Amino acid sequence: MRAPKQPRKPHSLGVTSERHEGGEISRETVQRARQDAAPTSELSPDEAQRVAKSVVGKWGTPASTPSPEEPEHKASSEIAKKESRPKVTAPKLRLPRRRRKAPQRTELSARRVEKQAERRKLIAKRAAIIGGGILAVVILVWALLFSPLLGLKADKVEVSGLDSQADLTASQVQEAMTQWEGAPVLRLPSGDIEEGLVSTFPLIESVQVGGKLPNGANVTLSLREPIACLIEDKTCVAIDAEGVRIPVSEEATSELPHLSLAKGQDAAGEAATKMIDVLDSLEPDTRSQVESISVGEALQMTLELKDGAEVTWGRSENNEFKAEVLAVLMTQGASSYDVSVPSAPVTG
Template sequence: MFGRRQVALSRGDDRVVSTGLADRLKERQTALRRLRLTRAVKTAVVVLAIVLTVWALAFSPLLGLQVRRISVAGSDGSVSDKQVRDVLASYEGDSLLRLDTGRLSTQVSDKLVRVRRAQVTRAWPHGLRVHLTMRVPVATVQDSDGYQVLDNEAVVLERVSEAPSGLVTIVPDSAAQTSGPQRISAKQVAAVTQVVGSLTPETLAQVSSGSATEAGQVTLTLSSGASVVWGNSQDNGLKARVLATLMTTTASVYDVSSPHRPTTRSADGAATTAAAPSQAS
């Protein structure tokens, strides 16, 4: 009997041990589930906070563009603030974070012909700053509808019924042998505008007209009656500097077609080789 009682006790101990292990395992599983649930809740809260932040900043009115808060600088008066705002009006309410300022800059310069370049930057929290670089009218040419006003890239800035004062008039090539009215080609117009656009303001103020051959050889006429043999449109910047120096002396012809050996001719036909470009610049 003593042996059987010992066996019974041993079996009871086994059951107690087994029950204890099961309870601890259950507690551990419960704690693990709670930990997972806590982590899931925290993750959900973080994700929700991120979603709400993104929505608030990118899609809500919090940082929405207000067109009336678009400021414009750099205009010469030919483009109004309202015209710039009208170009950007379709973005009213869009978050500043989502606006592509590079694209907006291109839109302004594409839609407004008088604008050469536009730079759009954000003005937090609801505005934009638009800085304009304007096209400068330098020449005019007559067409069937009146006169075109052009910049140095031969872009037509406007059409007017009468030739504006203060601009270089592009005229037909007088040396061309043609019968009937002589047309001025787009190539000739572009050649003259490039040259005129490279002149210093002081020189430009003394130029009354310009012409070009079909080969692109440009000649300018000054208000004094003197002429400038420019040649092609290579080295325009150098030629402009050389011409500005040559015009400090009186001559009937200023020849900068070879800017490294420029010459002048007086009314009696005497030719003079001018200073080297290094001295002229």
């Protein structure tokens, strides 16, 4: 399709065009149109559109066979047309934003929500079990270690280790245990109990204490063993190897060897200690044959046996060696033994 001709101002188209019989425009008309081709001033887009419409309506459609001079006119018309053509820019269209549709709850999402709910229930159940277990442990620890429900009762105490000849009974020990009544049986102060019983009863050498549910205790006593009877003011007091005075029955004291001190000697002095050392060095069979021990001047000791034999011991030196020699000599059945010099003993 051929582009429309360059629009012109209306006053430049005042000459009426005359067509010849062949439909061609006369040469004079073309020359006149060339002179008026260049616009005197720049047209606005609206004016250019109106001029174009008026030219098409007045001049009509150009003939199909152009004149030889038409190409030059056409070129100038095309240039003028390009210069006067309004620049129309298409407006930018802004499409409205599509709103995201809320995801529909499908079967998969419903199953996921169900699994999350089950997981929360499982976590809550585990937390409840753990919390209940911790609470139970706390209550059990409190009941066993701090509750008065499992406190000690003195009449539930069981005493063992007593000797029939000892001047001590189980009831006496239970009565002494009343000061620890109410203490949790699994947290009994064994150190305090041992110290208290030893100080109360000199016959007791050591104590072992163990709790016994629900309200009892086991008390095991280790008693001191008397090895001699120390004569003081016409009375006989039993003593052990450490020189501790211990209460025993009269039957037990009558079977012990008697220790006699010289005048002016203290029962807690060196003489008594030396006699105890000598007795402690003797073998049990030999010690049971000793009737008495006496201390003379310069701590010279003499032993009297139950069969009437006499043993010259001398000073408290080399006691173990002397005890071994005396045990051998007593098998001879002599009436006197002298082990003051154990390497050269004498019998009579």
